[in-house]
Amino acid sequence: MLWEKESRKEDALYLNMFAISGGSATINEALSGIRIETKDSTWNKNDAVSMQRRTEGNEHFGNGYWNDAMEMYNASLRYAESGSKNISLAYANRSACFLKMKRYNECLIDVELAKEAGYPADLMPKLDRRKEKCLKAIEEGAAEATIMKYEPILSFEPDEHFPCMANVVKIGRDAEGKVGLFAKEDVDVGQTIIKEKAFMAYVYSRYGWKCNVCLKEYGNFVSCSKCTVAMFCSEECRGNSLHDYECGLKFCETYRLNTEHGLTGGHAFELNGLIMRVVRSCLVVIDMFASVDELMNFVEQAIKSDRNQIPTTLSDVKLQYGAFLKLPLKSNFTTLEDDALCVVFEAHKMLLDIPKLKTIFNLKKYRRFLMHLISHHYLVLDVHSNIASSGFSRDSNVPWASSTTGVMVGYLSHSCAPNVLVSTFHGNSVIITVRPVRKGQQIMNSLLLALLTLPKDQRHKMLWLERRMICQCVRCDGVTASLAQCKRMRSDPVYQYLTSKQLNPDDDEAMQTMIDKCKTFLRKYGQLQWSDEIGNIAQVYVTLTYLQYRGLMSSETILETS
Numbered sequence: 001m002l003w004e005k006e007s008r009k010e011d012a013l014y015l016n017m018f019a020i021s022g023g024s025a026t027i028n029e030a031l032s033g034i035r036i037e038t039k040d041s042t043w044n045k046n047d048a049v050s051m052q053r054r055t056e057g058n059e060h061f062g063n064g065y066w067n068d069a070m071e072m073y074n075a076s077l078r079y080a081e082s083g084s085k086n087i088s089l090a091y092a093n094r095s096a097c098f099l100k101m102k103r104y105n106e107c108l109i110d111v112e113l114a115k116e117a118g119y120p121a122d123l124m125p126k127l128d129r130r131k132e133k134c135l136k137a138i139e140e141g142a143a144e145a146t147i148m149k150y151e152p153i154l155s156f157e158p159d160e161h162f163p164c165m166a167n168v169v170k171i172g173r174d175a176e177g178k179v180g181l182f183a184k185e186d187v188d189v190g191q192t193i194i195k196e197k198a199f200m201a202y203v204y205s206r207y208g209w210k211c212n213v214c215l216k217e218y219g220n221f222v223s224c225s226k227c228t229v230a231m232f233c234s235e236e237c238r239g240n241s242l243h244d245y246e247c248g249l250k251f252c253e254t255y256r257l258n259t260e261h262g263l264t265g266g267h268a269f270e271l272n273g274l275i276m277r278v279v280r281s282c283l284v285v286i287d288m289f290a291s292v293d294e295l296m297n298f299v300e301q302a303i304k305s306d307r308n309q310i311p312t313t314l315s316d317v318k319l320q321y322g323a324f325l326k327l328p329l330k331s332n333f334t335t336l337e338d339d340a341l342c343v344v345f346e347a348h349k350m351l352l353d354i355p356k357l358k359t360i361f362n363l364k365k366y367r368r369f370l371m372h373l374i375s376h377h378y379l380v381l382d383v384h385s386n387i388a389s390s391g392f393s394r395d396s397n398v399p400w401a402s403s404t405t406g407v408m409v410g411y412l413s414h415s416c417a418p419n420v421l422v423s424t425f426h427g428n429s430v431i432i433t434v435r436p437v438r439k440g441q442q443i444m445n446s447l448l449l450a451l452l453t454l455p456k457d458q459r460h461k462m463l464w465l466e467r468r469m470i471c472q473c474v475r476c477d478g479v480t481a482s483l484a485q486c487k488r489m490r491s492d493p494v495y496q497y498l499t500s501k502q503l504n505p506d507d508d509e510a511m512q513t514m515i516d517k518c519k520t521f522l523r524k525y526g527q528l529q530w531s532d533e534i535g536n537i538a539q540v541y542v543t544l545t546y547l548q549y550r551g552l553m554s555s556e557t558i559l560e561t562s
C-alpha cells in the first residue's frame, strides 16, 4: 500500500493509511496500550532539580567517575532556569571533569563559559587556579596526548567521487544485481574503509550525553534556553532549525528494552524513540526543499526511478536523500505492521501539530503524502539505522543510545560471516575490516554484533524478527572452520590472552596492546571459514575500537567476552 493512490487519475490522492487499517479509532486503541510519555511539569526548567543534579555530579566526581559526573553537570545545565547561578556552577564543575580527562582546550572553554554566566567572585580563585593548571599542561605539550589522537581516519586516500569511502573500495552490483560495495584490491585487517557522517541522527536517551543535532560527545555543550532536552556542541548546531521544530514536543527519556524476543537492536527501542527518530528524519528533508510541492516532486521521482541505480556521487544532501529513499527496505516490505503503523500515525500527528508545518501542509494531498513519506522513512530507518548504545551506567538503568543512518553504510550487505564491522564516532559511521579482504570480494557487514557468535537457529530467528530476512550467507550454508582449526585457534596464546584479559579502560597502552593482538589473530585466522572464535575476537576488536574512539579513560566499561 506504500505510495499507492486512490485511483489512477493523475491528481488522485495517496491512500489514507490510517483508514485502511480500521480507522484512527483502532490505532488509538493500539496506542493506548503503549506508554508514551506526555510532557508535564517535570520537563520544565527547575533550579531545584538543577542543583540536585549538580550534587549527584559532585558525588561521581568524588569517586573519580568523570563521565558520569559530566553527564550530571550537563543535566544540571539543562534544568537550570534562565539567569540562575546554577549555570555558572555547572560549567565550572564540568571544567574540572575536562581537566581530569586531560581535555585542556575544553576545560579552558568551560572556565570562560562559567565566567560569562556570572561565576561567584568569592569562588573565582579556584577557577583561576584550574585555568593556570590547564595552560601549564598545554604549554608542556600534554594537550596533544588527549583523546583526539584516536579520531578515526580513512586508512587510504579517499575515493574521488565518494570522499567518505577509501579508494580501495567501489560501489557495484552483486550476483542478484543489488547495489553493494566491493574491494578493488586486497585489504588488510584493521583498515578504516568508510567514515561517513550520518545523514540522519537522533539521540534516544540521556540527553546530556551527545549534541542533539550532530551527536558529538563530550563537547562544551550549551543547553537549549527553552527546554530541558537539547544540548548543542556549537553555535552551528544551536542555529540548526531541527530543534526549533522539535523544541517542546513530547520526548521520552525513559527507556525500556523490549525483551520479549530477547532482542537488542532496533525493535528493542521504546516506540517513543522510534517516533521521534522518524519525526526528526522528516524534519531534515522538509527543511531541504522550498515547498511541499518540490519535496513531493523530488520524492516521487526517486521512488519511480531504478532502485538499483548506482549513484555517481553523493556530494550534496539532495543526492544523499535520493539515495536514502532507494535503500532496500525490510524484504521490500510495502505494508506496515501494526506497531509501525502506530509509529507513523503518532509521528504524523506530531509533525502536523508543529505550527509552521500545519501551515505548509495545508492541503489534504500534502497530508496524505506525508503519511507515505513517514512510512517510507520508517522502513528505511528500521533497516539501516546503526544504533550505538554504550550499556548501562552505574546508577541508571537507562543506556546511552543514539541512532545514525548513513547512505553508504546502507550499501553494505549482510553476512553472518562478515569481513567488516561498523563502529561509531561523533555521529559518524566507521567501517573497519575485521578479516583480510581479497580483491573483488564483496564487503559484508553483520547487521547485529550479537549474530557473530550465535548458532544458526537463533541467528535466523533474530534476523527474521528484526529484518524479515532469511540469510543465505556461507556460514548459514554450513560452511565453517573445521573442528581441528577451531581447536588450533582456541589454543593460540593470543586467543587465550584476549579471552582471559580484564580490560582496564584507564590504561591506554594496555588497550592498544589488546587491539594489536586482535588484529594479529584476525589476520592469521580471518581467511579461514567462519568460527565462533573468529566471531569472538572480531567482536572484542570492534568494541575496543569503539571505546578507544570515545576515549573512555575513566570508570565506565567492562568488556564482555562471550
Ligand SMILES: [Zn+2]
Residues within 6 Å of the ligand: 211, 212, 213, 214, 215, 216, 232, 233, 234, 237
Ligand atoms: Zn553538534
Ligand SMILES: [Zn+2]
Residues within 6 Å of the ligand: 224, 225, 226, 227, 228, 229, 230, 243, 246, 247, 248
Ligand atoms: Zn529546546
Ligand SMILES: [Zn+2]
Residues within 6 Å of the ligand: 415, 416, 417, 471, 472, 473, 474, 475, 476
Ligand atoms: Zn547468515
